[in-house]
Amino acid sequence: MDQNPDIALLEELEAQRDLHNLNTRYCRGADRMDAEMLGSVWTRDAQVDCGAFKGPAQEFTTAVTTPDAVRERSYHAISNEYYEVDGDTARGEVYLIAISTLVENGSKNDQWIGGRYLDTYKREDGAWKIATRAFVMDWNMNKPTTAVWDEGLFGMIKLRGTRDRSDPVYALLGAQA
Amino acid sequence: MSTDASARIRALADEQAIHAQMCHYIQAIDRCDVELLKSTFHPDGSVIFGVFDGNAMDFCAWDIPFIRDNLLMGWHRVGNISIVLDGDRAMAESYMLGNAAAALPAEYGGGVINCPDGLRYHDVWEKRDGTWRMFSRKLIMDWNACWPFSGSTEGIYASFDTGRRDRSDPAYALGILR
Numbered sequence: 484m485d486q487n488p489d490i491a492l493l494e495e496l497e498a499q500r501d502l503h504n505l506n507t508r509y510c511r512g513a514d515r516m517d518a519e520m521l522g523s524v525w526t527r528d529a530q531v532d533c534g535a536f537k538g539p540a541q542e543f544t545t546a547v548t549t550p551d552a553v554r555e556r557s558y559h560a561i562s563n564e565y566y567e568v569d570g571d572t573a574r575g576e577v578y579l580i581a582i583s584t585l586v587e588n589g590s591k592n593d594q595w596i597g598g599r600y601l602d603t604y605k606r607e608d609g610a611w612k613i614a615t616r617a618f619v620m621d622w623n624m625n626k627p628t629t630a631v632w633d634e635g636l637f638g639m640i641k642l643r644g645t646r647d648r649s650d651p652v653y654a655l656l657g658a659q660a
Numbered sequence: 661m662s663t664d665a666s667a668r669i670r671a672l673a674d675e676q677a678i679h680a681q682m683c684h685y686i687q688a689i690d691r692c693d694v695e696l697l698k699s700t701f702h703p704d705g706s707v708i709f710g711v712f713d714g715n716a717m718d719f720c721a722w723d724i725p726f727i728r729d730n731l732l733m734g735w736h737r738v739g740n741i742s743i744v745l746d747g748d749r750a751m752a753e754s755y756m757l758g759n760a761a762a763a764l765p766a767e768y769g770g771g772v773i774n775c776p777d778g779l780r781y782h783d784v785w786e787k788r789d790g791t792w793r794m795f796s797r798k799l800i801m802d803w804n805a806c807w808p809f810s811g812s813t814e815g816i817y818a819s820f821d822t823g824r825r826d827r828s829d830p831a832y833a834l835g836i837l838r
Binding site: 489490493496497500504507508510511514556558559560561562580582584593626628629630631635636637639640641642643644650651652655656659 | 665668669672675708709710711730737739740741742744751753755757762768775777778779780782784798799800801802803804805806807
């Protein structure tokens with residue numbers, strides 16, 4: 484335990500920053516379908532409960548980073564990050580709006596899910612990791628896809644997100660992505 | 661305070677300063693404040709937005725009239741801010757979940773559409789003379805939708821104060837925009 488109260492405050496701020504970065508990394512790993520990145524956010528024995536999946540986080544990672552015919556893209560936008568840090572453990576609530584495009588019965592639909600991650604975190608080997616994550620759904624909205632990719636203003640935006648390592652974020656952040 | 665602690669505090673302050681500038685960027689485009697927008701870039705900065713690629717100051721001068729002329733409303737919400745510091749440089753990814761409305765040209769059937777969009781900004785930031793500004797910003801499109809506009813100004817909606825694209829927006833009166 485550090486005796487200097489200023490250092491203790493500094494460590495608290497750094498923990499809040501690190502937990503924020505952990506959650507942005509989770510979103511990036513999920514949206515890029517990067518098994519290594521998403522796999523790096525968990526403690527060794529982490530558990531996930533998100534309704535359709537309940538079990539070890541590494542199995543969850545494999546499941547959501549394996550290409551499937553239904554989910555064409557995803558966008559995990561988080562906010563309202565609230566963390567309570569207690570030494571090497573922490574609890575948190577993080578709001579999520581997840582937008583996905585689903586290919587179902589030959590048609591494309593946009594799925595919006597609003598909800599919260601209810602988490603516990605642990606510092607493992609000096610780095611903050613998610614120890615348990617439970618997802619709570621608060622609302623959802625489903626609409627036929629109306630995305631425009633090739634015309635108008637949207638068509639002019641030539642840089643596009645991908646669900647693999649060709650996404651521009653890897654060129655930007657390199658090994659720190 | 662030890663040298664190590666000072667460096668750690670400075671890192672937090674640097675991240676906070678970049679975070680604040682990302683908010684200023686959004687304030688600038690939503691309020692159509694070209695001077696505020698310019699202040700978020702270095703003069704030799706650049707953008708790759710697809711709708712405009714080139715010098716950042718030229719982009720700012722082009723973008724504000726472009727927004728006024730093409731969007732009936734714009735509202736940008738930035739999140740997932742991820743900053744990697746490297747001395748007086750930083751790389752950053754952020755997510756922008758926005759909403760905009762536009763009048764469709766007659767050849768597209770006319771009418772008004774409402775377009776939520778999920779984009780990302782990929783930036784390089786530089787601290788020069790103590791101030792963080794963007795050296796480059798790229799726009800990445802992940803998702804968008806084009807729905808018929810269903811906004812209303814009647815009933816309860818008539819009671820709200822509403823955002824404006826000039827200095828009459830309440831954020832200026834509050835003093836957080838100047």
